[in-house]
Amino acid sequence: MQQVFRRPESLKDVQTHFCPGCHHGTIHRIVAETLDEFDLARKTIGVASIGCSVFLYSYFDLDVVESPHGRAPAVATGVKRARPDRFVFTYQGDGDLAAIGTAEIIHAANRGEDITVIFVNNTTYGMTGGQMAPTTLPGQRTSTSPYGRRSEKEGFPVRVAELLSGLDGVAFSARAAVNSPRNIMDAKKQMKKAFRYQIEGKGFSFVEFLSACPTNWGMGAIEANERVGREMCEYFRLGTFKNTANL
């Protein structure tokens, strides 16, 4: 009998701090599996952001640099320009990337930096206690939108994957989810394509992952997982929005 499913090598054999049912763990594993598949881990420099994702270096056996809140794409730009022979990715949440870091993601993407950005969208600020995020859905209650997000006052959820696909500097932009085995398989394919863009020097690649945050949504893990499919996938359409090299 052979082991057919095992922990990827680039993921450390440690317990994470993530809450039960949090999709960060699944997304970490997909990233690690893809790094292993392309044998990239040993030539990778990861760029961590601020939020629940900051402990990247505790879970991945990679060289990692921390970034100030929202600035990971600028930090990754500096890393990649200085070490173009390294594989460079950022891993950022929605508060980090789509609010405070809006300028950095737009311009790194628009310059066509040869990096991969992994964006985890869970419609809330996880680490600080579930405040309203730029991706919070209309009507969604959070700790700073206690009556539900009112679009007339608080605007609309930002669809980052679509937004970036409109920039000429972007080579690949896609959105995936990890709420079902089928979506996980698709997510892995998107992750692979994004990494191939960088490996082949074909430009800026971006994958948005829809993610559950059971604790801050006030839901059980299974209910939160279902919400991803029921509500998030409705607003944030899964798919590929740009694939310039048809990978």
Added chain:
Amino acid sequence: MPTIEIDELRCKGCGLCTIACPKKLITLSEQINNHGYTPALFQETEIKCTGCALCAEMCPDVAIKVFK
């Protein structure tokens, strides 16, 4: 015979594997582990594990090994 092994110290009892298993062979234990979670429990009946690994794919904590 295909089978799985759940690391009950790593399991946080989220239950996502229980909905992933097409054969419904995984439930949550009533015992709590040393982190205070009720870990997943794999129990075959007359229905057997096929080693499809969907439980492991869904597990956010990489707590399931699959053998085939």
Added chain:
Amino acid sequence: MAKRLLVRGNEAICMGAIEAGCRYYFGYPITPQNDIPEFMSREMPGLNGEFIQAESEIASINMVLGAAATGARAMTSSSSPGISLKMETISYMAGMEIPCLIVNISRSGPGLGGIDASQGDYFQAVKGGGHGGYHIIVLAPSSIQEMYDLTMLAFDLAEIYRMPAMILGDAVVGQMKEPLIPHPRPHRELPAKDWALRGTEEGGQRVVKSLFLGDGELEAHNWKLFAKYRDLAAKEARWEDYETADATLIATGFGSAARIAKTAVAMAREEGMKVGLLRPITLFPFPAKAFASATEHCKTVLDIELNTGQMVEDVRLSVARDAEVHFYGRPSGTGSLPTPEELLEQIRRYYRN
């Protein structure tokens, strides 16, 4: 005879940086430092380096963070409001112990202020302008030659002490032209960069971070940083003594103010007054011992700055107890730069034979 070039101060910084091996420049336009990104945008491509005009001051300092985290010599430049924007990341880099160069060709403030020469950023530069209690190395050139020399020194000190370094200038030293004698980068023993990120194929995992959550970790980290500041003070304080040996009044000031003060001191000497100039070259570490020993015999100090009194606080903390410290400042705006005659008048006011 050595080659002499007539260059602008901002260009001298670029030439010094290139001679020091800096190949990564990230910046954003702001007056009066635009000669720096313009020069670097011309030179970097031919040197196999990288130049990026970033989307903001914030992005540019974070690009420096990324490049410098791999061990590369990287720099940014800006002027006061832009430096304020960079402060968060400068604090991160101080915490992460990342060496780099930040150039502040400062302008007058507060707020949008003006573009005139000013020294209003002394506190921000030397007291740790960002959050969390840290310092960076701060060097204050007062000639075009020093803009070149101190830029090279800044890169070396940054690497030796693993911390950001700043050149603090203004429009006077940034934009005027003076002869410069270029020379090869002086040899200094530099520590191995055993912290720089490079991918684990060259060894175990390396992490460059400023988050320390374990019991006692952050306190230990702060004491480690503090020990470097103490080391810097003991080993790296630099200053210029001009006619101080027999002086009964010592003028002091840094950068462009010290240039004007030096002329005033020379004029006072011509009038027979025993006056000297003690000019801090390193603002952090502050040359406190130089002030302590100079004021053992000279009891009158006149501090001159282009602000309402900032460095004077460090001077007062450094002099002998019975020394008097006077201050003359011109917080700058259009038409506020003091003349040598104006400073000579101040020297006469406090001079006692």
